[in-house]
Each structure stands twice: as C-alpha cells, then as structure tokens.
Amino acid sequence: MSTPRHDWGSPTAPASLQCYSLARMHHTDVSLFERLIRNGMCYQQLENQHRMRPEIASLIVSHIYKSLENHESVFKYSNIKSIASNLFFIAYEEEEDDFDESLSHSNTYEAEFISKLYRHLRLQGYFQHEITVLFFL
Numbered sequence: 001m002s003t004p005r006h007d008w009g010s011p012t013a014p015a016s017l018q019c020y021s022l023a024r025m026h027h028t029d030v031s032l033f034e035r036l037i038r039n040g041m042c043y044q045q046l047e048n049q050h051r052m053r054p055e056i057a058s059l060i061v062s063h064i065y066k067s068l069e070n071h072e073s074v075f076k077y078s079n080i081k082s083i084a085s086n087l088f089f090i091a092y093e094e095e096e097d098d099f100d101e102s103l104s105h106s107n108t109y110e111a112e113f114i115s116k117l118y119r120h121l122r123l124q125g126y127f128q129h130e131i132t133v134l135f136f137l
Contacts, residue, residue, distance in 0.1 A: 053077055055087040056134075081124040 023029040030038075037043055049057060050071045061068045080086050094109035114133055121131050 050074065053086055059087075080121075081126070082120070 020029070027035075045065065046068060048069045048071045049061075050073060052070075052074060054070050054074055057068070057070055057074070077086075090113065092109060092113075094107060097106045097108055099106075118131060118133070122128070
C-alpha cells in the first residue's frame with residue numbers, strides 16, 4: 001500500500017545564483033519545483049496564509065502569488081514590545097567583510113546589530129522560538 005507524498009515549497013522560489021549568465025543559459029535560475037509545474041505537474045497553491053503579519057505579507061505576496069489572503073488570526077498578533085514598529089528596514093553603508101578568493105559574504109556591522117536586537121528582544125521576555133529575522137539582499 002502506498003502512502004501519499006507531500007512536497008513542500010514555493011513554485012516561484014528562486015534558485016541560488018553564482019554566475020547569472022550561466023544560470024540563465026542552463027536554466028538553473030528556475031527552481032526545480034517551478035520547472036516541474038511548468039512541465040505539467042499537478043499542484044495546489046496556498047490560498048490563505050496563517051503565519052505572517054499582514055505588514056510583511058503585503059511586501060512579498062504580490063511577487064510570489066497571484067492571490068493570497070491573510071487569515072483573520074494574523075490580524076490579532078500583539079505589537080512587538082519596546083519597538084516602535086512591527087516591521088522596519090535598516091539602511092547602512094558599512095562594507096561587506098573582505099575574504100580573498102571566497103564566494104562567502106559577511107558583514108560584521110550587520111551581524112552585531114542583529115545580535116544586539118536579538119538580545120534586546122530576549123530581555124523583553126520573548127523566547128528564542130518567537131524571534132525571526134528576515135534578510136533581503
């Protein structure tokens with residue numbers, strides 16, 4: 001007897017790119033999930049999201065989904081303690097750390113900022129599993 005199989009992922013999640021021109025030439029800039037869908041694989045797309053604050057969802061939903069509604073539960077989230085806004089962006093001019101011959105990137109300023117923000121949130125009484133940091137490059 002076979003058991004049902006569920007594959008999770010976003011059909012439009014971009015694949016990782018190291019060399020853009022080669023990625024385009026060999027179509028590796030398209031996720032495997034998206035390729036399967038383009039080739040006729042049956043799928044169902046999320047219609048209601050239950051996790052993201054509406055402020056966050058509004059930034060990304062239109063880029064990923066044709067239509068995605070917020071479940072009523074996400075409108076009931078409490079505001080983040082001791083922070084003026086539930087969503088904010090940080091602009092800075094500190095350069096990436098320099099690693100010779102490496103494809104890796106890091107930014108000490110960014111890491112220290114996030115570390116201090118995390119510590120601040122923990123001191124406000126938040127547990128580790130309640131804190132999520134999202135990066136957009």
